[in-house]
Amino acid sequence: MNLRIKKNANSIMGIVLTAIVVIPAIIGIFWTPYDPETINGSLKLAGASWAHPFGCDNFGRDILSRIMLGSSTTFLIGMGTVIGGAVVGTLVGALTGFYGGVIDEVLMRFNDVMLSFPSLLLALTFVAIFGPGKYRVMWALAIAFVPSFARIIRAEFKRVKNMDYVKAARLSGASDFRIMYVHILPNTVKVLINAVLIGFNNAVLAEAGLSFLGIGVQPPDASLGRMLSDSQTYLFTKPSYAIIPGMAIIVMVLGVSMIGKEVE
Amino acid sequence: MKILKKIVSSILVVLVVSTLVFVAFSVIPGDPAVAKLGTMATPEQLENLRQAMGLTDPLPVRYVHWVLGVLQGDFGTSYSYGIPVTDLIADKLPVTVTMAIISMFIMIVLAVVLAIYSAYHEHSLLGRAIGVINQVIMSIPPFFGGIIITLIFGLTFKLFSPGGYISYDINLGKFIGYMIWPAIAIALPKASMAYSLLLSGLIGEKKKDYVRTAYSRGNSSKAVFYRHILKNACIPVITFLGMAFADMIAGTLVIEQVFGIPGLGMILLTSIQNRDYPVVEAIIVCIAVLVIFSNLLVDILYKVVDPRTR
Numbered sequence: 001m002n003l004r005i006k007k008n009a010n011s012i013m014g015i016v017l018t019a020i021v022v023i024p025a026i027i028g029i030f031w032t033p034y035d036p037e038t039i040n041g042s043l044k045l046a047g048a049s050w051a052h053p054f055g056c057d058n059f060g061r062d063i064l065s066r067i068m069l070g071s072s073t074t075f076l077i078g079m080g081t082v083i084g085g086a087v088v089g090t091l092v093g094a095l096t097g098f099y100g101g102v103i104d105e106v107l108m109r110f111n112d113v114m115l116s117f118p119s120l121l122l123a124l125t126f127v128a129i130f131g132p133g134k135y136r137v138m139w140a141l142a143i144a145f146v147p148s149f150a151r152i153i154r155a156e157f158k159r160v161k162n163m164d165y166v167k168a169a170r171l172s173g174a175s176d177f178r179i180m181y182v183h184i185l186p187n188t189v190k191v192l193i194n195a196v197l198i199g200f201n202n203a204v205l206a207e208a209g210l211s212f213l214g215i216g217v218q219p220p221d222a223s224l225g226r227m228l229s230d231s232q233t234y235l236f237t238k239p240s241y242a243i244i245p246g247m248a249i250i251v252m253v254l255g256v257s258m259i260g261k262e263v264e
Numbered sequence: 265m266k267i268l269k270k271i272v273s274s275i276l277v278v279l280v281v282s283t284l285v286f287v288a289f290s291v292i293p294g295d296p297a298v299a300k301l302g303t304m305a306t307p308e309q310l311e312n313l314r315q316a317m318g319l320t321d322p323l324p325v326r327y328v329h330w331v332l333g334v335l336q337g338d339f340g341t342s343y344s345y346g347i348p349v350t351d352l353i354a355d356k357l358p359v360t361v362t363m364a365i366i367s368m369f370i371m372i373v374l375a376v377v378l379a380i381y382s383a384y385h386e387h388s389l390l391g392r393a394i395g396v397i398n399q400v401i402m403s404i405p406p407f408f409g410g411i412i413i414t415l416i417f418g419l420t421f422k423l424f425s426p427g428g429y430i431s432y433d434i435n436l437g438k439f440i441g442y443m444i445w446p447a448i449a450i451a452l453p454k455a456s457m458a459y460s461l462l463l464s465g466l467i468g469e470k471k472k473d474y475v476r477t478a479y480s481r482g483n484s485s486k487a488v489f490y491r492h493i494l495k496n497a498c499i500p501v502i503t504f505l506g507m508a509f510a511d512m513i514a515g516t517l518v519i520e521q522v523f524g525i526p527g528l529g530m531i532l533l534t535s536i537q538n539r540d541y542p543v544v545e546a547i548i549v550c551i552a553v554l555v556i557f558s559n560l561l562v563d564i565l566y567k568v569v570d571p572r573t574r
Binding site: 254 | 285399402407414415419517522532544556
């Protein structure tokens, strides 16, 4: 009993932390307190005030508004990446795991090679090929994330396809598609959710890294990574300019990983 | 025999990866001749340059040229710098590798010391506190960790001067002294992962039968811990080391920007922005080789440490 409460406390904490960043991010898609792009010389590097709770940046733009918009960019890229990677990865993993054979062998060898590369390096390579920008980064990351999903789903399909109930379904004349979709896929959901949460975190970190380097999201789109790299020049005079976007990334990643631990 | 097979397959992987990189960068739109001369150049000028760069040859011919060059350590000429790519990256590679090795060292020391402490004091307050702090540290992106380190240790306590990078051929001691800070930033999140892995290994092994046998033979608890439990708990961590090293090498590319270190990352970035593909190809292939061979090393190490896998 005690253990269950503690476990719940952990997942509630995770949900709360995630919500702290994700709810303002979702609001930020539609509305921000100020126009995040309005430049105001008189508010340059202004401190915290009632009007601007997080102060203003080096162009006098409201940091809260930019954080909301930046988090929403990061959140949407993370979601897009994970959905794209999971859909394609599940398809590849399901087909190769179910049918096996030469194609499975070749694809998985290729997969192993991709997986041995750090995701940041893969993302850098794809961005070098596609070019920078919000949607291109999403594509680049989604492609880079397909192998990890494919591997996890393939292993699940391989494990489940030899179980007795699948054999029974086959004997009763179910088609391959029905077996995969109705009988095996629901069994992989738990593993898939966990992979999605881990993937989301990796995507958020990769996007922030790319934007920090200046080859991810391009201005005028706001991004947490970009804000961090802009803030470096003013680190001594206005450390909060760096700390706030950094904390937004940490809180979001920490919250999601705490939820992920509970799913396990 | 198995090791030989691993070596052969690693070499094959290097070949496949470099082929993919070359093909990918050859088929993407964008004309390097235009990139070099600008849009104001006349068509003849462009044509001449394309011929001089060997861009008019068919793809397979260019590929064979490129591979033969790479095998002799020649990655071609940089479009934007106009000097051989090898000269451009040769003196930057040690910066990347040194930083990754220092951060590997920091990671191992931190993870092992803290995991042993936590395994001994599983239920103590400090042991639990380390566990909580650990989860937070795992979520810190290295470049933000680097900014915080700069803020605290560089600007506030003045333990190092941010941006005061000194090259290794000028003063090796000062170079390593400066490299420690970015290395910590890269090492921290990885150390916390290695810590959890090692700790769960230690706690799991502690309850196993062979441990009880070792005690019943009259071994002291220290001897049992260090000679049996720790040794077995380290085995899964070794696989992690290979992955961590690969991630650290990629991490150096980003952290260089935080600490103003002119290494491979800086060249890679400007080359991506200038579409200077020979340089991008060379850096990606070099890092790929580093990653693949560090994985190979880990595989071999694994077989040496764990006789069951031989």
